[in-house]
Each structure stands twice: as structure tokens, then as C-alpha cells.
Amino acid sequence: xxxxxxxxxxxxxxxxxxxxxxxxxxxxxxxxxxxxxxxxxxxxxxxxxxxxxxxxxxxxxxxxxxxxxxxxxxxxxxxxxxxxxxxxxxxxxxxxxxxxxxxxxxxxxxxxxxxxxxxxxxxxxxxxxxxxxxxxxxxxxxxxxxxxxxxxxxxxxxxxxxxxxxxxxxxxxxxxxxxxxxxxxxxxxxxxxxxxxxxxxxxxxxxxxxxxxxxxxxxxxxxxxxxxxxxxxxxxxxxxxxxxxxxxxxxxxxxxxxxxxxxxxxxxxxxxxxxxxxxxxxxxxxxxxxxxxxxxxxxxxxxxxxxxxxxxxxxxxxxxxxxxxxxxxxxxxxxxxxxxxxxxxxxxxxxxxxxxxxxxxxxxxxxxxxxxxxxxxxxxxxxxxxxxxxxxxxxx
Ligand SMILES: Cc1cc2nc3c(=O)[nH]c(=O)nc-3n(C[C@H](O)[C@H](O)[C@H](O)COP(=O)(O)OP(=O)(O)OC[C@H]3O[C@@H](n4cnc5c(N)ncnc54)[C@H](O)[C@@H]3O)c2cc1C
Numbered sequence: 001x002x003x004x005x006x007x008x009x010x011x012x013x014x015x016x017x018x019x020x021x022x023x024x025x026x027x028x029x030x031x032x033x034x035x036x037x038x039x040x041x042x043x044x045x046x047x048x049x050x051x052x053x054x055x056x057x058x059x060x061x062x063x064x065x066x067x068x069x070x071x072x073x074x075x076x077x078x079x080x081x082x083x084x085x086x087x088x089x090x091x092x093x094x095x096x097x098x099x100x101x102x103x104x105x106x107x108x109x110x111x112x113x114x115x116x117x118x119x120x121x122x123x124x125x126x127x128x129x130x131x132x133x134x135x136x137x138x139x140x141x142x143x144x145x146x147x148x149x150x151x152x153x154x155x156x157x158x159x160x161x162x163x164x165x166x167x168x169x170x171x172x173x174x175x176x177x178x179x180x181x182x183x184x185x186x187x188x189x190x191x192x193x194x195x196x197x198x199x200x201x202x203x204x205x206x207x208x209x210x211x212x213x214x215x216x217x218x219x220x221x222x223x224x225x226x227x228x229x230x231x232x233x234x235x236x237x238x239x240x241x242x243x244x245x246x247x248x249x250x251x252x253x254x255x256x257x258x259x260x261x262x263x264x265x266x267x268x269x270x271x272x273x274x275x276x277x278x279x280x281x282x283x284x285x286x287x288x289x290x291x292x293x294x295x296x297x298x299x300x301x302x303x304x305x306x307x308x309x310x311x312x313x314x315x316x317x318x319x320x321x322x323x324x325x326x327x328x329x330x331x332x333x334x335x336x337x338x339x340x341x342x343x344x345x346x347x348x349x350x351x352x353x354x355x356x357x358x359x360x361x362x363x364x365x366x367x368x369x370x371x372x373x374x375x376x377x378x379x380x381x382x383x384x385x386x387x388x389x390x391x392x393x394x395x396x
Pocket of ligand 1: 094127128129130134135136137161162163164165208211216369372373374375376377378379395396
């Protein structure tokens with residue numbers, strides 16, 4: 001049985017979201033992938049916001065029909081969006097990853113200014129951790145944040161790279177060092193910076209093999225000044241915010257991987273049932289049904305792990321107690337997306353690597369970023385293994 005962890009109500013919600021995506025996103029897939037038209041993404045994001053689908057994670061703000069909205073519903077939205085277009089899904093997932101710490105850790109005035117516009121699809125957010133010399137080892141970042149006692153402002157300098165929604169977001173959460181004398185876990189702080197702050201610039205946008213249409217680039221901060229109230233949480237409390245943002249992001253990424261994997265699988269199983277080779281349907285050949293069976297198992301494993309992690313979160317489990325499950329969901333779903341996209345290309349033969357014959361080649365390119373973003377597969381394995389072997393210190 002698919003959707004094992006979903007209630008009747010969750011399944012009805014999935015149908016509703018699926019109908020929304022086929023109405024609002026499906027007709028625009030080409031504009032996003034082929035023309036890389038970001039305005040089209042903004043139009044769909046606005047519609048998503050107006051339908052209330054970006055507030056699912058925030059029950060105090062949600063006004064829709066679900067009596068108990070939660071991460072499981074946000075995962076369903078991600079999955080259904082990624083099924084059609086992974087680039088679009090990353091744009092909204094990034095905005096949500098920014099909205100989440102604002103909702104939880106920002107001062108009331110800032111929440112009011114920045115949160116609702118993101119959740120209503122009227123503006124975008126971005127999260128900035130990665131730097132030129134610091135990726136997986138995010139705690140070793142070099143961006144500096146200091147407090148100017150005279151003006152009462154935070155002053156931020158540094159360069160972030162590989163930042164989703166860079167130059168398009170209206171607000172950026174930036175992590176930096178506030179106390180270099182202590183271990184990084186105790187000396188990082190998170191600050192909210194509006195895009196139009198003096199000293200903010202976006203020197204470079206990247207050109208990726210997949211996720212065509214999404215925007216990823218550098219964010220440079222040259223003595224950027226923001227008011228004291230832009231501090232998120234506590235001074236030197238940035239690492240804790242980062243960890244909770246990672247949990248949330250990884251469960252959502254489970255949904256992204258699942259959407260991409262399911263999309264590829266649908267193409268593969270259809271082709272295997274239609275294409276005739278050596279007088280028989282492809283799906284009648286053992287080497288082909290082996291691939292179909294492996295994809296089926298991996299997709300179900302991804303779904304069970306992702307939905308379990310989301311339901312755990314919705315039942316109040318978080319922080320370190322969710323780290324293993326969130327990492328398992330992200331690891332298995334993203335590797336499954338790569339596996340399924342690759343096997344689908346193989347089952348399609350020439351059609352699999354040709355742009356004129358459907359989306360298999362796009363899914364193959366799109367899937368490849370999944371094991372890299374939001375904590376690489378290796379980092380997820382570290383977090384899982386560290387929880388499973390608490391008596392030893394793993395050699396990172
Ligand atoms: C499309 C895209 C969008 C992104 N969006 C954002 C964003 O919005 N915000 C943001 O902050 N970042 C973003 N990133 C950055 C992403 O989080 C990093 O690329 C990722 O964390 C890996 O860092 P790195 O690229 O520096 O690789 P590295 O950390 O240099 O790692 C290179 C390889 O070595 C492995 N490795 C590293 N250390 C170890 C170890 N101790 N043991 C074993 N293996 C190890 C890694 O798993 C990886 O396979 C994005 C990246 C991409 C590609």
C-alpha cells in the first residue's frame with residue numbers, strides 16, 4: 001500500500017494539491033525549464049500562497065480547511081511540485097526554509113514585516129550558510145558579524161556562495177561568526193538582512209546542469225548594517241537555529257526526492273509496458289522488470305521514511321531526536337531520485353537521452369543535485385551513524 005502513513009484526510013489533501021499543480025504548474029513547466037522564465041515561477045508561487053499552501057507549517061497563521069496542518073502537508077506540496085518541476089519546488093522550499101526560522105526566532109516586528117509576504121507568495125526568502133571554502137563543514141564559516149555599540153547596529157561582512165534565490169529573494173538569513181574565540185557551535189549568530197540593505201550585492205549567478213530555471217548565486221556583504229532587532233534568536237545562538245532549519249529542510253527534501261523519483265518511475269513503467277523489442281513488451285524481460293522492482297522498493301522506502309519523519313515532527317519531536325530520521329529520509333529519497341532517473345533513461349534507450357522525447361533526460365539532470373544540497377549524502381550518513389553509535393566519536 002502506498003501512502004501508508006497518511007490519513008484519509010491527508011490523502012484527500014494530496015488530491016487537492018495534485019489538482020492545483022496540474023492546473024497552475026503543469027502548463028508552465030516548459031517556460032520554467034526551457035525559457036528559464038523566473039517570473040513564471042513567481043506567478044505560480046503567488047497562486048500557491050493565495051491557496052494557503054505555504055502556511056501549512058504554521059498552524060497559527062493557516063486559515064484553510066485542514067484541522068491540523070503540518071510538515072506532512074508541506075511535504076505533500078513539495079512532492080507534488082517536484083513531480084512536475086523540481087526547479088520550481090526548490091524556489092518555494094527555499095522560501096519556506098527562510099520562513100521557518102523567521103517564524104520561530106524573529107522579533108515580533110520582523111515577523112510581521114517579512115513572514116506573511118513570503119507565506120502569501122508575495123516575496124521570496126533565502127538562507128545563506130555555504131561559503132567558498134566552507135560547505136559541509138558549515139560551522140567553520142568565515143563571515144563576520146559584529147555589533148556596533150555606537151550606532152546600535154549589526155555589521156556583516158562576508159561572501160556566501162551556492163545560495164538559492166540569490167538576487168531574487170527580498171530577505172536573507174545570514175549566518176556568521178560573532179565570537180571567534182570559542183568553538184564554532186557556540187560562536188555563530190543568525191541575522192536577517194533585507195535585499196536592499198547597503199553593501200549587499202550578488203556578484204555571480206551559477207549555470208547548473210539541472211534545476212534549470214531556479215536561481216542560485218553568490219551573496220556578498222560588505223559592511224552591511226542592520227538594526228539590532230534583526231538578530232534571530234540569541235547572540236551566539238546561530239548554530240541551534242541552523243540545526244533546527246536543517247531538520248526541517250531535510251524532511252522537505254525527502255518530499256522533493258520522492259517527487260522526482262515518482263515522476264521518473266511513471267515514465268519508465270509506462271514505457272516498459274508499451275515498447276516492443278524482440279517481439280515482446282520490454283517489461284516482460286527480466287533485466288527490465290528487475291529495474292522496475294528496484295525502483296518500486298526504493299520509492300516506497302523513501303516515502304515511508306519521509307512521511308515518518310514528517311509525522312514525528314508534527315507530533316512534537318524535533319532537534320536531536322529527529323536528526324537520524326530526517327537524515328535517513330533525505331539520504332534515501334535523494335539517492336532514490338538519482339537511481340530512478342538513471343534507470344528510467346536506461347529503459348528508454350535513445351529516447352531517454354533526447355530532449356525531443358519527454359522529460360527523462362531533464363529528470364536525470366535535475367536529480368543529481370539532490371544528494372548534494374541540504375547536507376550531502378555523506379553528511380547524512382555521518383549524522384545517522386553518529387546517532388547509532390553514541391559511544392564513539394566519529395572522525396569527521
Ligand atoms: C543547486 C544548489 C543549491 C544550493 N542552495 C544553497 C542555499 O540555498 N544555501 C546554502 O547555504 N547552501 C546552498 N547550497 C550549498 C550546499 O549546501 C553545499 O554545496 C553542500 O553543503 C556541500 O558543500 P560543498 O559544495 O562545499 O562541498 P564539500 O563540503 O567541499 O564536499 C565535497 C564532497 O566531499 C564530501 N565530504 C566533505 N567532508 C567530508 C567528510 N568529513 N567525510 C566524508 N566526505 C566528506 C561531501 O559529502 C561531498 O561529497 C546549494 C548547492 C547547490 C549545488
